[in-house]
Amino acid sequence: MVNFEFSEEQKIFRESVKEFLQKHLQPAWTTIDEEHRIPVDLIYKMGEQGFFAIPVPEDFGGQGGDFVSTVIAVEEVAYHDPSMAVAVYTLLNNAWPYILYLYGTDEARQTILPEVGRGRAFFGIASTEPHGGSDVAGTRTMARREGDKYIVNGEKIFISGVREVMEQLDMGGWYLIARTGTLEQRHRGISGFALLGKKNGVKTPGIEYSILNTIGRHGISTGILNLKDVEIPKSMLIGEENRGFYYAMEGFTLARITVAAANIGAARWALEQAIEWSKNRVMYEDQRPITRFQGVSFRIAEAAMELEAARLLVYKAAWMADRIYINKEPGLKPKDLNFYSASSKLKAVQTAFNTLSLTMELYGAASYVKETNIARSFLGALSYYVGAEGAQNIMRYIIAREVIGREYVK
Ligand SMILES: Cc1cc2nc3c(=O)[nH]c(=O)nc-3n(C[C@H](O)[C@H](O)[C@H](O)COP(=O)(O)OP(=O)(O)OC[C@H]3O[C@@H](n4cnc5c(N)ncnc54)[C@H](O)[C@@H]3O)c2cc1C
Incomplete structure (x- = not known):
């Protein structure tokens, strides 16, 4: 059965996350970028609100959630801080604590995870x-x-x-x-x-x-x-000595889904800016909005289509992660996530990059001024385009290995 609807619980979760972020993050994101730091008070508040260690069980100091709710939270954080800074903090602080929960000793878990969960540690x-x-x-x-x-x-x-x-x-x-x-x-x-x-x-x-x-x-x-x-x-x-590479690969696979979530959040923000700007940018003798030019409207249409495709991939990857890690469905293994995770990162990062460059183009010279804030987001998304959490070519390599076969792609 295919169901593209979020559950009532997930919708309520998204609304509560949005409400918090509209109040505490949206008004602060440009200052955070200008002052080069996230205020600790905001991190503490986000901790109290349950933004960190979301998939880690409550007994270990996490929120007892899943990867779909993690992706919802990260997508919304990036939408409300499209510079990506707070999103990066949030996405890493969910994926890597989960690896610690899976493989760490009791001492390591008890020392770190409750502090992460309540927003006191990264x-x-x-x-x-x-x-x-x-x-x-x-x-x-x-x-x-x-x-x-x-x-x-x-x-x-x-x-x-x-x-x-x-x-x-x-x-x-x-x-x-x-x-x-x-x-x-x-x-x-x-x-x-x-x-x-x-x-x-x-x-x-x-x-x-x-x-x-x-x-x-x-x-x-x-x-x-x-x-x-x-x-x-x-x-x-x-975990075991000399097995750290494998746990790391599992961590990257999970983290890339959260990276992808951040990129669709920023792309959604950028697309909204592009539409709003283009509707209001009027010129020529009849004061037409630039959306009347198909050179503009068709590209917005394609950006919207690309974003929807990216969102579907990201949520499918999170749904697969839940089946493997949270529901522990028999027959599924962590490696079954490789294709979905790498595809979601490749697609979402490319989508954020394309949408933000389109937004810059449609803003024209205005995008080149700091105050319009488009470049702030473009430079944030660029970090993932150039490499953070794995280069785009490495995503292609992982996908190629999965669809062609390891022995053919060395
Ligand atoms: C803002 C930012 C934050 C980061 N945060 C972290 C962090 O918290 N922790 C951390 O460990 N790292 C972090 N990184 C580093 C990130 O993981 C690396 O950028 C990434 O792994 C790529 O490594 P590299 O930049 O050294 O590029 P290289 O590995 O030198 O790659 C250079 C180029 O070669 C290509 N290439 C390499 N190998 C292949 C191949 N086999 N096939 C085809 N093409 C290939 C790549 O696609 C890339 O275009 C961060 C990076 C940035 C930009």
């Missing part, structure tokens, strides 16, 4: 290294076992949430990917750790960090982590 992903983010299997950060701890050395770059973890909040950090085997072992020699940036107000010794001067989504920081003899207790190893 838990993201530290995978990318200077040698190339797409080559996760080539991770060079080393984790050496010494008794009941690991000593970690290496460098992570383009990491979201560095200032938030190290300066603004407490008890948060990242799913850290580090090598516990040899380089030759590639993905089979990698482990995952819950790296705490700060614990009870004290920064973890050995973590040096800096913030990058990014071109957009200024509200959330993107930074570099230099790890020098950082001690991570064995209790913070996630």
Whole structure:
């Protein structure tokens, strides 16, 4: 049975999320972008409202929700902050805590998840290294076992949430990917750790960090982590040693659905701006709105069609994730999500990029002025177009592997 309707519960959830965001986020998003930070009060309020760790069960400090409700929340956050900063914070702070819930030790889960759930901590992903983010299997950060701890050395770059973890909040950090085997072992020699940036107000010794001067989504920081003899207790190893690559891939698969959700939220916002602007932009002797030109109206029509296609893919991916992880339907496995997750990210990011560039074009010169805010959103969405949470070509690679077969796509 196919049913494209949201349930009553989901509709009520979306309305309550919107009501909160209209009051607390919409009036603040441009200031957040200008001042390069999300006020902690807003993060705390979002925590109280249940925006973080949505799919994590309540017993573990989460909201006990599912991936469809996570996507609803993230879509709405991005619509109300199309610069993407608060959306990025929200989407990461749902997907990666879920991986910690799935594979972390009780100690790691108890230390971090309740803090994330109540909005006091951020838990993201530290995978990318200077040698190339797409080559996760080539991770060079080393984790050496010494008794009941690991000593970690290496460098992570383009990491979201560095200032938030190290300066603004407490008890948060990242799913850290580090090598516990040899380089030759590639993905089979990698482990995952819950790296705490700060614990009870004290920064973890050995973590040096800096913030990058990014071109957009200024509200959330993107930074570099230099790890020098950082001690991570064995209790913070996630799952089994040398299996961290696989958990990370599962995390990326889930996170890409939430990334896609943010991109359809921003695209929806952009399309509304484009329509409103084009209806009101009148000129020539008869003061026609520019929508009378098919060169304008047809492109808006196509953008609306593309957005609907992207939305369907994103919600289908979330629905698949619920069948696999929440309902645990027999016969379904995490890898059954690969195609849907990669397709939703590829499509939604491309849609946000296309819709925002169309909006900029229709605004004309006005889009080139900061106050009209279109470029703020364009630069935010661009972060996903250039690579964040996996390059677009990597999405194509994953889809090709699924539809053609792994052995043909090496
Ligand atoms: C704003 C922002 C925030 C980010 N936040 C995080 C974060 O929180 N945590 C984190 O770990 N990382 C983060 N990243 C990094 C992101 O994961 C990487 O950008 C991404 O993995 C791509 O890596 P790269 O940028 O090094 O590009 P590269 O891997 O160097 O790729 C360069 C180009 O080569 C292409 N390419 C590479 N391999 C292939 C292939 N096999 N087939 C075809 N084409 C290929 C890519 O598509 C791309 O166009 C962030 C990035 C940005 C921009």
